[in-house]
Amino acid sequence: MSTRTRAWGRTGQYLALLGYLAFLAFPFLWLISTAFKSPRELGSLHPTWIPRHPTLDNFRQGFDEQPLLHAGLNSLVAAVSAAVIAVLIATPMAYVMARHRGRLAAAATGWVVISQAFPFVLLIIPLFLVLKDLHAINSVGGLVMVYVVWSLPFALWMLNGYVRAVPAELEEAAAVDGAGRLRTLVSVTAPLLAPGIVATALFAFITAWNEFFFALVLLKTPEKQTLPVVLTHFLGAEGVADLGPLAAAAFLATLPSLVIFAVIQRRITGGMLTGAVKS
């Protein structure tokens, strides 16, 4: 292949990537643009990307009308708790499933696959009744339980792959050097698993942070409601919406996920590279 053909190919790849990125970014950029527009500008026949008269009124109105901060705090507690607990449970399970392949591991893998096949609409009423018996309705704790159970199968699946990617020979080498099982896990396996744990925690966090239907059904009182539920309060009948404040609140709701992702992104990438070099 000539250098010129390669250059064209590379240019095409970058253009395709750029198009894909633009496709992904479009809704978010439009959301930001909407959040800073006045109602009058939102009704314009010729909308612009950059607001002609940027305003913070939508943010002010959003905070005035709905308890966004409190709801955000509820979401944060639920999402962080669910992510940490899911990872705490899934990590040792994934390790056992990956390292001790037997009937139990096969059965557990089957359970993970099957559990993903049930739509939550099917589960919601039985789940509601179970949580009611546990006196966990209208509590963020009850919601965390649901989120942990909900994200656990996929977290397990993800971590299983990461554990398998860590060569068993490293653990054997540590054992030869005299390290016990616990020491091996803590000093050898855990650091290599860190990127996987972080990625899994991020997945569990985002799942819980964005989750709407369980929160809608399980939380009864306003002071317990999470951010996705409160966002629907900007919606009226027949799809009518208070678009400006809704966009402002939705924009704020995306920030924690973006910030957390930006902060830990390097760790995930770094970990992947480390693994690549070792293999």
Added chain:
Amino acid sequence: MRKDEQGPHTGLLSVAAALVLLLSLLTGCSGGSSDAQGVVRLRFQSLAWQKESVDATKALVEEWNATHPAVQVQYVQGSWDTVHDQLLTAFEGGEAPDVIHDASDDLADFAYGGYLADLSGLLPPRLKADIPARSWQTTTFGKGVYGVPFLQEPRVLIANAKILKASGVRIATPERPWTWAEFRQVTKKLSGNGKYGVAWPLKEPVSVTLNLGLSAGGRLFTRDGEGRAKVEFTAGDAVVPDTVNAQVNTDRSAARTTLGMGGSDTLPGFFGGKYAMVPLGFSYRQQIVQQAPPGFEWTVLPAPAGSAGLDQGVSPQTLSVARDSPHKKEAAEFVDFLLGPANMVRLAKGDWMLPTGTEALKDPALGTVEDGWATGAALAPHLRSAPAQSVRGYPEWKDKVATPALQEYYSGAIDAAELKKRLVEDGNRVLARYRR
């Protein structure tokens, strides 16, 4: 080195312990109404969502709580978008709010399912007499009354006043509305040069078609001797679909692009002068006041009339009481307080809708010409129960049969005979399943 070895291990344990503690605290925080000190506590789930209506509703709850120390009401905000699923789960789990805000077309399943209290014996004579029988009909299922209808909105034509004046067409009024044929002629006259006489936002075409169809004597649903519903497509039922189809496909006086839009989506084109009129719910006036460019002149006209005059179907907003509520009497008293004439006016103004109460409708604030209130008030006597709302199986008929059939007809993909065949034959097959 030693620190590195122990750090993650002890760290994880600490986090786990903290979380278990946190979870137990959070779980222990589970709420629920209580009767401590003999105070009755009611939960009122409101679907008010615009600032003015939320403020009005919250203020009324505060007034009630201040004057009724023995019956305290907690305001809980719900959402129109999700109310059906949320209530269904809450009813099944025995955790529904005591007082429930909803719309009459969403009540049938809950009423027939035994989730709502029959209010016939709970409401005071004042409230019963204040709301006309045609409105009570919207919340009567079988022999019971399962909600109090309190706010309603007719569909009106919101028009660009300057374009209308410049065209020289006769302006429709509630006393002398346009006929459907006249409406078609007017929209034709207002069209041309990339502009359209009307923009029909028909993302949800079924309720618009059925409700406006009442004006031409359309009913679409009839009942046999045993009260079982079936679909019949008469000449009256064809008037509205045929008018829209002709405007879009023959006259080109209705914009094809708005057929898939919601009401709000048509407003930029309306403000920009692209559409002379938009048929919208009465409450859209608030968005127009908020979003219209300075100097934009608009007016509210009645929807066209047919053989049945200005009649049209509505599904009013309702207040119901959960059957499982241990305090039905107190809940009904609270509903009566909320819907006293003066309070009903406050709620109506907050939502930019019409009250159902005859006393509230007499309020001068709702009869003013400004923002089209007077036109709406003049339409109030013509508002009837939406034809389909008590028909079992209507939601499935609407989603699986009527919505795609009407969308295809309006876009010109199928003809009138095919529309009729689908609505009637396919429709009756769906309804038959609910008769078993």
